Amino acid sequence: LLHADEKTLKEQIEYIHPADILELLHDEDIDPKALMARLPDSLIADIIDEEDEEDKYGILKLFSEDKQEEILEEMSSDELADMVGSIEDRSELAKVIGKLSEEDRSEVRQLLSYPPDTAGGIMATEFINIYDNKTVYKTLLYLQEIAEEVETAYCLYVVDRQNHLRGSLNLTDLVTSSFDTAVLDIMNPHVITAHVEDDQEEISRQFEKYGLVELPVVNDADQLVGVITVDDVMEIATEEATEDIHYMGGISGEEEVDGPLSDSLKSRLPWLVVNLLTAFLASWVVSLFEATISKVVALSAIMSIITGMGGNAGTQSMTIIVRGIALNELNRDNALRIFLKEFTVGIVTGAAIGGIVAAVEVVIQGNPYLGLVTGLAMVLNMMVATATGYLVPVLLKKMRIDPALASAVFVTTATDVLGFFFFLGLATLFLPKLL
């Protein structure tokens, strides 16, 4: 790509996807300036769009001031808003805004006024609207006329003179209808819309539920203000899932696998410190029973089996419930049924695992009472595990705390503290039989 002559270059770049050029750009062996210098403005704009938010401005800054202005002209309003919104340095920000056209500047201002995780924050203000008195033929002529400004679209939006959304017209319906058909007759008057303030997670779910490729966004007055396309939301589901997976694994901030060490420490140490408090609490429970342990030292080896298995069972229930909440699969109708199922799972798995452990301890230690204490503690702890695995995320959700973020610490605190308590407490009760 770097060494091709002018004509070959022109032919080749026309069909290389900007995402692929971005990958080249991230390759350390390639000089980004040399690579980008020969690309057309519109392609550079697309590459900037593909880049992660915090690095977008870095690409723009590779170019001279004049060239920057030309590239900015090629970017759509939502792309501009994403980039401008990520610039933290105030003087740099002023410089970029100064390079925008009057129109772009006011649109970017408007878009940045919406929180970034709402419909307003992810929509683009470029869309094609047509008035409701057109025919197919007239519409086609109009589209050919404005071809220069049109970006890839899947729908046209039919509006009245006050810009109220009257319907959507699928391009498929446009191209398969005879030329004299009235737009009003082939449009869909019952368009699924989003409100500018809708949450992006909710929007991503709508795309999934209805199989949408484009979702028009309206304001309080039902006027069309923007459009969200499927490529804007494709990444939301993945991002939300990554966030939940990280939260559940005890990563509390935004951490990237190849990010800086300081980010990792910041996102992990707080979680470790919180868990340390939990560990001290559990350790304190054990210390209450030191007199019992000193008489039957074998208890010290067995007790971690009870808490460990309780932790596993609790994590299983919690995982199912947290993910169920994230996917909106829990509701009033099934809440009680699901709780009872989890509780039953606790009893059944507790009996099964408790039975095995009891049998093994009887064989190894030769004392049936030790087996009884172990098995009983296991059943009790597994019941606590599945019950808290259900209750903790559900309660956190009610308190508007993200269940993925905080559930694990409460569940393992319960299974550790109560696991030690059940086992060592029962052992103390049965102490004469264990000696």
Add this chain to the structure above:
Amino acid sequence: LLHADEKTLKEQIEYIHPADILELLHDEDIDPKALMARLPDSLIADIIDEEDEEDKYGILKLFSEDKQEEILEEMSSDELADMVGSIEDRSELAKVIGKLSEEDRSEVRQLLSYPPDTAGGIMATEFINIYDNKTVYKTLLYLQEIAEEVETAYCLYVVDRQNHLRGSLNLTDLVTSSFDTAVLDIMNPHVITAHVEDDQEEISRQFEKYGLVELPVVNDADQLVGVITVDDVMEIATEEATEDIHYMGGISGEEEVDGPLSDSLKSRLPWLVVNLLTAFLASWVVSLFEATISKVVALSAIMSIITGMGGNAGTQSMTIIVRGIALNELNRDNALRIFLKEFTVGIVTGAAIGGIVAAVEVVIQGNPYLGLVTGLAMVLNMMVATATGYLVPVLLKKMRIDPALASAVFVTTATDVLGFFFFLGLATLFLPKLL
């Protein structure tokens, strides 16, 4: 909906989304037969498409044999294949296949020959191809002619007489180009394609990377055999994320939050049994040091802090790495750097947490050597934790085992077994100083 007169019904249903009718259908208070009896065949076909695979055939069976045939005619090849593929009863299967048209039958056979999680398994065979000698005007006339058969499309595919894919023509480009433009001049000749055998996860990633709405599927001879649309893949990312989240939480099979108890037991007990073996192993390590514990009973309360914190730190590293692998963010270039970062995180967090624990133990137990043993064991175990948190998923991936499914058990085995060993081993070495 149930009681509206004929005309109102017709007007209303035209714009209700099938996904919404499906929700009504799942409402227990509504009789599905009464609801569905008045809907047109094409809408019933769409509703069946929206339903989960295993329940699709149940909806079809609500209708008389004749009506079933009419509904089947309205379904597209991939929808048919999804439904037919989910019927397990052989005689029912034969009955449905008998109702298909000759053409549908052979297409469904072909589609079912591909594994369900490959491009061939999720593509539809309905797409619009046009020959490469057309102009925009001729193309529009052709589309108006075949309007009846056309489903919603975003692209047309330009093929030669042997059905080799020559390019794709975006509908946006079609409607914005003047009528006499040659299709060859506005098509994109460098189409991103998938091969019929490509994995669905890879395909979902392509849609995300390139912001696609449609991806043509070709066979070995580069002939166009099908098309995957974005609504087919929207759910894949969510499904794969759910699977990974479940795997990491110790749910090894397909379990739904509101599924039957037997599913829950089947997906959870194996994991609990595997972890029980691990717990026995760790317990055995503790039992090796019973002599030491009997002399310093306080050790029994402290030791679970070391293993617990190691488990947390290991889970953190493992979570970051497993998700990084799932999102394809780990490669040869960054592998060593990421490993070293994880290892450094282990040293730094181990020093921090170990320092706190050591200080607390010194204060509580009044013995600086107990603090030293605890702190040292913590640092060692946190280093093991982050190192195995990296190495286990990476090695499992190399062995083609899903890291999300199996990593946790190996990581916690390492942190439990070695955590007890480090702590009790060091305590035994320093025993004279601890008494």
